[in-house]
Amino acid sequence: MPEFLIATMIKLIKRAAKVRVSRDAALELSVVLEDYALRVAREAVKLRDHRGAKTLSKEDIRAAVAAIPK
Numbered sequence: 001m002p003e004f005l006i007a008t009m010i011k012l013i014k015r016a017a018k019v020r021v022s023r024d025a026a027l028e029l030s031v032v033l034e035d036y037a038l039r040v041a042r043e044a045v046k047l048r049d050h051r052g053a054k055t056l057s058k059e060d061i062r063a064a065v066a067a068i069p070k
Contacts, residue, residue: 002030009033040064 009026013019043064048056 002027003034003037004030006030036068039068043067 006023006026009029010021013021013026013029040061041064044056044060047060047063047067053060
């Protein structure tokens with residue numbers, strides 16, 4: 001079961017381009033985004049640990065996004 005709603009994925013794709021979107025395409029985007037989000041979260045936690053904090057911050061997330069190859 002995907003974490004991101006299929007309907008939300010369809011809306012995002014349609015916002016990028018006014019096209020018809022298959023359920024499979026929306027599901028695949030959900031899978032890809034979930035994988036990316038997990039990689040960002042793991043990297044952000046490493047950065048938080050490195051600075052010795054208990055709380056994950058917005059800056060940790062932004063730094064993690066910058067650190068992960070595109």
